[in-house]
Amino acid sequence: MRDWKTNLQWGIMDTYILRKFIGSVFFSIALLMTIIIVFDISEKIQSFMDNEIPLGIIVVKYYFNFIPYFVNLFFPLFTFISVIWFTSKLSGWNEIISFFNGGISFYRFLVPYIVGALLLCILSMFMSNFVIPKTNAGMYNFKEVYMHKNHSITTSNIHFKNSKYAYVYAQRWRKQTMDGDMFTYEIIGPERLEYKMRSESIQYNESTKKWTLYNYVIRDFSGEKEVLRMGAQMDTTFNFLPEDFNADETAAETMSYSDLKKFIAKEQSKGSSLVKIYQIEWQKRLANPVSIVVMTLLGLCVAARRTRRGVGVHIFIGLLFVFMFIFLQQVSTVFAISESLSPAMAIWLPNLIYLFICACMLYAMPK
Numbered sequence: 001m002r003d004w005k006t007n008l009q010w011g012i013m014d015t016y017i018l019r020k021f022i023g024s025v026f027f028s029i030a031l032l033m034t035i036i037i038v039f040d041i042s043e044k045i046q047s048f049m050d051n052e053i054p055l056g057i058i059v060v061k062y063y064f065n066f067i068p069y070f071v072n073l074f075f076p077l078f079t080f081i082s083v084i085w086f087t088s089k090l091s092g093w094n095e096i097i098s099f100f101n102g103g104i105s106f107y108r109f110l111v112p113y114i115v116g117a118l119l120l121c122i123l124s125m126f127m128s129n130f131v132i133p134k135t136n137a138g139m140y141n142f143k144e145v146y147m148h149k150n151h152s153i154t155t156s157n158i159h160f161k162n163s164k165y166a167y168v169y170a171q172r173w174r175k176q177t178m179d180g181d182m183f184t185y186e187i188i189g190p191e192r193l194e195y196k197m198r199s200e201s202i203q204y205n206e207s208t209k210k211w212t213l214y215n216y217v218i219r220d221f222s223g224e225k226e227v228l229r230m231g232a233q234m235d236t237t238f239n240f241l242p243e244d245f246n247a248d249e250t251a252a253e254t255m256s257y258s259d260l261k262k263f264i265a266k267e268q269s270k271g272s273s274l275v276k277i278y279q280i281e282w283q284k285r286l287a288n289p290v291s292i293v294v295m296t297l298l299g300l301c302v303a304a305r306r307t308r309r310g311v312g313v314h315i316f317i318g319l320l321f322v323f324m325f326i327f328l329q330q331v332s333t334v335f336a337i338s339e340s341l342s343p344a345m346a347i348w349l350p351n352l353i354y355l356f357i358c359a360c361m362l363y364a365m366p367k
Helices: 002-008 012-050 055-073 075-092 095-101 111-146 257-270 275-303 311-337 343-364
Strands: 154-161 166-174 179-188 193-205 210-220 227-236
Touching: 012 055, 012 075, 012 111, 055 075, 055 111, 075 111, 075 275, 075 311, 111 257, 111 275, 154 257, 257 275, 275 311, 275 343, 311 343
Parallel strands: none
Antiparallel strands: 154 166, 166 179, 179 193, 193 210, 210 227
């Protein structure tokens, strides 16, 4: 029992590996984010100049919000590259063999890696659910205010369920001017269509809290005979607001985990066509941080084997695994959107597959 407890005690080796691990991750983050920012500046500099945006606003309101998003997005990749790099160095310098000669088992050697991966996983999870939604909101607000001065932001083909029997549709909706084109409001009863309102355009008046319909046609089927009404303009009220038209694929990216869960339930009750997109985003908030642990194990399995060809072979093999992982993520997401898989299964499937691969590789590793 004493030997078992002694073997689990944190030692100099653990601190050394953990420091190398965390240091390599943040070094690779700093290096790759510098490259990403340079490319982003080169792409957007003309747009910044055309809109006459001050440098201070670009730095504070755009790049301070831009950097956390991409750091968290590429956290698993940063972690994988770092593990490959410094573990290959340890293997090349025979340090891993020295640890084993000192009586440390291979599985005990994994402990500082697991601890480091869990710390990064918790950090990424915190960023995904609390920090990134706020920075995304700031980044989107910057684009709305400074990058779209001369035109309204338009969304297309908005469908939602307003109540148990009422359905709303707009072919186009402009967020800034709060108006839309080809508006339809339908009440479909248990047996038949009971009411249908169509208009060429619709405008929300914020001061009166009313909607104005232009060139409208109303067909009422609730009675024994159809009642038809037409007109050039009509002011009316509905129990929905402009915000109901504003929902798009990026809406979920600005919400915390709990807010997103409530938002999904609300959108499901409305019959929104974007529910799958929101559910995928919700699942990613947990699956992506967990993939840091998976990438850590995978990188260790690839890099711990010593080779005469050096670090380059490890990086090449590792990148093949990463590209396959990213490809699997994209394919499973497509299956989720097409409803071939549930969002939860689609998002977690790559992690489960690679976790199985890691388990097989760890079992086959020379101990």
